[in-house]
Amino acid sequence: MNNKADVTEAGKTMIKVDPNTNTIVDPKDLAPKAEEILIDLDLAHKVIKLAEGSGAAEVEVFMIKGTDTGFSIENNVVTFASSGTEFGMGIRVIKDKRLGFGYCTNLDGAKNAVKNALNFTKLAKQTEFSFVDKSNYSKINSIFDPSILELTIDEGLELTKQLIDSGLEEDPRVIVTGGGVGFGGGTVGLATSFGVEQEYSVTEIQCGVATLIKDKSISTGFEYESSRKNDLDLTKVGKTAADLAIKGQNPQKIEPGKYDIMLMPHAMAQLLEFTVIPALYGEPALKGESVYSNKLGENVANPDISLIDDGTMENGINTAPIDDEGTPSKRTVLIENGILKTFLFDRQSALEFDQTSTGNAVRAESLGSGRSYKTVPKTKALNITVEGRHGAKPRSPNTVMAELENGLMICDLLGAHTSNPASGDFSVNSPTLFKISGGDVARAGQQVMISGNMPELMKHIIALGNDFKDVGGGLTPIAQRIPSMVIEDVRII
């Protein structure tokens, strides 16, 4: 099956995209779906005028418009087909050097939002904060693919069926219990009372699948992929999930003790999301509430490893020309060859600590991985990745595994979000794992608990695979493109 070719051929590239800004330039040529993500910056100007007329010294309007289509799987069939469109705006105002915020879904609602935002400024502390007054971002080509917006309902269903069938074909015992395919696009617009106007459009297609085998034991598998381009290999995703369930049969008991563990990208990303990454945000770090406080210039990881946040990463889940308050996106090396180099900032935390914004202002609800117009920007990592040199140079996972005499391959974790965010201590369950013996996968393992301190374990990462995978955030918008990693001497219970 070659679904990629089918889809690409079916996608009509009718939309013209301005290569400099990634915005759609010629509405006349729009297909109906693409029209749904066009935003009207005139609306932002109306809101700015309204707020200025009501006493705001400065105004910033952030708008999101999006559309998506999705197909959900249950018990080997597509059981739910959905689509939705969304529009909303978040309005920040400054009055008497104090900030206020309100959100709404149309111009009518804006009147109330502006009134409340201005009213609430009276409680805020005075600040020298100011909204962006210039646009100087560069183009990013890898985040918009018009053929995703052109996917039809039937094509979406077909893709989902391919996902299911590729799992079922692996083994007659496999049940595809859940998952699905989703695709869509959106436009983000930002305007300030300084005359700044910025907008960009993005597309995304994602798929995920959960598998189960009930035979001698119950085993499960899962896999997912996402892309900004219409290039997903759904058959591979279905097969991978099925293979994991097949290999997971008849798990053996794992004796407690210390093991070298190979955390697959999904499991590694879960641990980093709730421990190391938020500890690298400027505000907690400079307030002394992070394990990385007062450690700039110190060795905090294996000297052969670097940790980077890159808002401009090719085809990255969170890649965009600007962040959610208009600062150009950039690449920030957080840990360079084991040495802690810098932290991440938005404009407010940068102002507070006399730093420069790293373009990491993200608007997201406190729980959830999506962007939201309903809340104010806060520092968040965008696309975290790692680099390795010398002994930690990324190599094929099999080569890396071959060096493990007595290890465990950890595919999934339960409860990573319960890690202690202040200390980085974690104690989680792994329901899906394999014993590595003599450099090879020996057998599936029964559930274990894994515990340790993640910031400390960064020094014990001894090898990297080259199986880099895009992993979206679990309960946060943090995306990661990381490979499997081997950590030595980890406590298994």
Place this chain on the structure above:
Amino acid sequence: MNDKLLKKAESLGVQYAEIRTVNTSGLSMELKDGELKKTITGDEKGLSIRVLFDGAWGFSATSNLSEQDNRQLNKTLETAVLLAKANSHQIKEKIELKPTKILQTSIEWKPKRNPADVAIEDKFELISDLNKRIHDFDNILTVTTGYSDGLIKVHIQNTEGLDVRTQVTRTVAQANLVARKDSNIMGYRTRVGGTFGYEIFSQVDPIEKGEYAAEALNRILSARSPPSGHMPLVADPSLAGVFAHEALGHGVEADHVVSHESIMEDKIGEMIAAEIVSIVDDSTIPGGFGSFPVDDEGVSGSRKVIIQNGVLKNFINNRETAFKLDIEPNGGARAESYQVRPLVRMSNTMIEPGDHTFEELIEDINRGIYAKGSHGGEVDTAKGTFQFNAQEAFLIEDGEITEPLKDVSLSGSTLEIMKNINALTKQREFGEPGFCGKGQFVPVGDGGPYIRISSVTVGGSE
């Protein structure tokens, strides 16, 4: 307008259509170390249309509700029907909805003190005082206090003639504490809230909870890591509630059951827990954070007996899974917002009390753990494996609570652990309000008595 849309849906040949309009508005504030970090207010309105066409679902949502522009509403309906039609060509087993009482009602759960009538200055003072009082304690590094209220209005209509309007208010105050002693940093979170108005704060004092949190955090700062391995454990009502939610609750959500994703499949009528264990999921508890009058497909909320004296009695369901399993709909369909479909969800999951005292629970334990509160947990329903952590814990030695422990996590298999519950107290309490994630986040409550588990896997670094 909605009546016309439903008529149009019928003319397009659907067997069922439902329009759910949701209007949410509210305020949230966050204060860190004396400085107001954010004040958010806003209003969001949107609707979704869900249709069944020849046994297949289609769903479409929009935030564009302008009456002048019913082009958008018609398009939303047409999209839902198109999706359902396309879907119907591949579906193997036609979806049907179990008949249920056709409600035509309007229910408003009126708060005693409407948050909208409370001045913003008072709300600011509440979290400002809370912040200051916590800062008075030793070793406290930063304190983030927050307040939020929300008014959620839902209007559901369907082609069966159902027409339900509900209105509920939820109010929350919380504190996140970080303390530091030498190089040791620890965090703690506490929360007060419910499906109440501002009166919640005269029932449960956030400052009292904040002060307890600061004391507890100081204990944790100098606590040692727990022993690891299998041992007896006593959980407080808050942790017991999270246990009921994670270890059992997700496994009895009927959507997991029908897709073979639950270890509880085929277990109705079986003894799956110790005989002293009874667990209910109850969306009718006044003020419970997970309470609601009518679920998001128009079925009245109810008290669902899940386990009675150790026997699995029922699943939490929606109309679709109720039909598949041939059981009565019990009002378990909940959606995070108008943008997404209702899923089978828990409400307030409670363990029923027993007949012991707390002292009796710990007096027989030679070496074990007393654990309190939780940051939450996670479960693999297909394998029946769970993990959850405790906010605070102590060692039990020779029947006495001795030294404090930090970072206690528990893990195990649902079917084993439910049988290991061997004592429950008479006293029962609500845990802290929480949010449960299953692709969508919904407010949930839980609680129970103090419970004793004869053996559970405890994860620690010693």
